[in-house]
Amino acid sequence: MNDITNVLSSYIEQGVIPPFNYSYPSRSTYRPLDSSWNVGDIWAEDLENHQTPELNLYLHVPFCRYKCGFCNLYTVISEDQDVYDAYMDALCTQLRDHTEVIQARRLRTIYIGGGTPSLLSLRHFEQLFSTITEIYPNWRSTVEEVAIEATPDSIVNEPDTLEGLIRLGLTRANVGIQSLVPQEIRDAGRGQANEQVIRRAIEITREKNLPDLSTDLIMGFAGQTDKSWRQSVDELAALSPETISTYFLTVRPDAWFSKTGAYQYMWNPDLYKRYDYANQVFREAGYVQESNVRYKKLGRGGYAQKVLTFHGVPLLGLGVGARSYSSVLDYMVGSVKPSMAEIGNYIDKARSHQLTPQTGFVLTPEENIRKRLVLDLFDLNLRELDRFGYQEKAHLFEPVISAGEETGLLLRLPGGRVQLTPDGFKYRDILSWMFFSDDVVDLDREYYENLHQQNKRAQKVMGEPLRISGITSRATVSKPA
Numbered sequence: 001m002n003d004i005t006n007v008l009s010s011y012i013e014q015g016v017i018p019p020f021n022y023s024y025p026s027r028s029t030y031r032p033l034d035s036s037w038n039v040g041d042i043w044a045e046d047l048e049n050h051q052t053p054e055l056n057l058y059l060h061v062p063f064c065r066y067k068c069g070f071c072n073l074y075t076v077i078s079e080d081q082d083v084y085d086a087y088m089d090a091l092c093t094q095l096r097d098h099t100e101v102i103q104a105r106r107l108r109t110i111y112i113g114g115g116t117p118s119l120l121s122l123r124h125f126e127q128l129f130s131t132i133t134e135i136y137p138n139w140r141s142t143v144e145e146v147a148i149e150a151t152p153d154s155i156v157n158e159p160d161t162l163e164g165l166i167r168l169g170l171t172r173a174n175v176g177i178q179s180l181v182p183q184e185i186r187d188a189g190r191g192q193a194n195e196q197v198i199r200r201a202i203e204i205t206r207e208k209n210l211p212d213l214s215t216d217l218i219m220g221f222a223g224q225t226d227k228s229w230r231q232s233v234d235e236l237a238a239l240s241p242e243t244i245s246t247y248f249l250t251v252r253p254d255a256w257f258s259k260t261g262a263y264q265y266m267w268n269p270d271l272y273k274r275y276d277y278a279n280q281v282f283r284e285a286g287y288v289q290e291s292n293v294r295y296k297k298l299g300r301g302g303y304a305q306k307v308l309t310f311h312g313v314p315l316l317g318l319g320v321g322a323r324s325y326s327s328v329l330d331y332m333v334g335s336v337k338p339s340m341a342e343i344g345n346y347i348d349k350a351r352s353h354q355l356t357p358q359t360g361f362v363l364t365p366e367e368n369i370r371k372r373l374v375l376d377l378f379d380l381n382l383r384e385l386d387r388f389g390y391q392e393k394a395h396l397f398e399p400v401i402s403a404g405e406e407t408g409l410l411l412r413l414p415g416g417r418v419q420l421t422p423d424g425f426k427y428r429d430i431l432s433w434m435f436f437s438d439d440v441v442d443l444d445r446e447y448y449e450n451l452h453q454q455n456k457r458a459q460k461v462m463g464e465p466l467r468i469s470g471i472t473s474r475a476t477v478s479k480p481a
Contacts, residue, residue, distance in 0.1 A: 004473045005403040011430045015269020018470040019250045021432045024374040025440045028447035030359040037357045043101045046326040055105035060319030061117035069189040072255040074321025074338045075115045088124045090350035092131040094318045099135045109145045109305040118150035122164040129168045145304035147172040152193040152201035159204045172212035180232040184221045213241040219274045220249030222262035229274045237285040242301030245294045246278045253451040253458045261461035265468040292428035310375040320346035331360030373435040383416040400434045433470045445469035
């Protein structure tokens with residue numbers, strides 16, 4: 001075994017559960033950018049790196065009715081309709097300002113995330129889709145998925161909004177439920193979305209003929225047991241949504257759970273047993289595994305935007321708190337810390353067409369290779385990475401790929417293709433973190449350690465921020481002579 005194989009094997013034996021990798025580099029690595037970055041130049045340069053120009057569109061709505069205990073996303077608590085009106089005007093203005101970027105590519109997916117965008121009125125969505133049609137008239141022919149995030153109570157309270165969205169083109173709703181056990185739901189801060197509300201929301205999506213209902217469960221709530229986990233899994237399998245995600249809980253210092261004294265910044269190896277149970281139940285119920293966290297009904301469910309982003313299709317993120325993923329720069333037009341003041345600033349700058357990248361991470365060819373390796377090992381042709389100089393940099397990555405083979409997580413196929421094995425799906429996030437650059441690991445740790453130092457309550461109840469970030473091989477791999 002090489003050194004990296006030993007490190008990887010050790011992590012697997014320990015049952016390490018690092019943070020889930022749904023983006024690379026993560027938001028925590030973004031730092032202030034100088035004023036030289038221009039959106040038009042970024043996307044013009046990105047266009048040169050793709051043989052087939054395609055685009056995912058993400059639209060962020062930061063408003064929520066309540067804050068979940070585990071959430072550290074860019075959200076604020078507000079139900080002010082005047083703010084909603086002003087925000088949608090700003091978002092549509094920003095959309096128009098990106099007309100050239102959007103029109104230069106084939107639009108593949110549209111995702112309205114948050115926050116809880118389903119809090120908006122139907123007229124807001126009519127305004128939004130009217131603007132998209134104005135910019136990209138044929139979007140209904142090219143877009144394979146139109147999705148929105150919603151809470152169970154927002155669907156129950158406003159079922160007509162869901163019906164109107166389906167008329168506008170909605171194909172998938174991500175309805176966060178996290179658990180079907182009453183005490184766990186309350187402990188997560190979701191008392192307004194109890195188990196009766198959850199079941200009613202699912203009924204409504206069926207009554208309205210929503211093509212793809214996507215739900216999720218979280219492993220690791222304080223007080224959750226193997227028995228209560230099995231209850232949630234069994235009940236959700238019986239409810240039979242098209243898509244199910246299961247996540248290991250990660251507690252961050254900017255989430256409310258960090259102040260309760262019930263959690264730590266560390267992994268719980270026993271949670272892999274819960275992964276195994278869910279995996280078995282969902283497979284027996286007819287689901288196939290799309291990723292390490294997601295199961296779908298074949299030909300019906302799934303999460304196209306995430307799959308395409310992992311495959312390297314760029315993502316244009318609009319709205320305050322939205323991230324854009326290009327091959328040149330990953331960036332946001334604001335900071336990473338949500339506030340009503342920043343939302344007001346976003347609205348003002350959008351109106352005056354003054355939004356520019358404020359925070360981000362510059363992607364070198366090496367980091368572009370790492371991005372694909374981190375995200376896309378489910379099925380990746382390494383030859384696609386030659387445009388970023390993979391052959392010249394292979395000494396940085398091949399030892400990790402070989403370690404994945406030796407530990408039974410990865411298979412090599414003819415033609416340069418690699419694929420995760422079933423164990424590779426299970427331990428995907430361990431293997432993915434092994435591809436992180438030292439710069440990204442250090443920036444991520446610095447960010448969360450600084451947040452921990454600012455959170456006096458977290459310092460008191462969680463102590464030293466051990467394992468606050470992910471993992472790394474830290475094995476020195478030098479270029480051969």
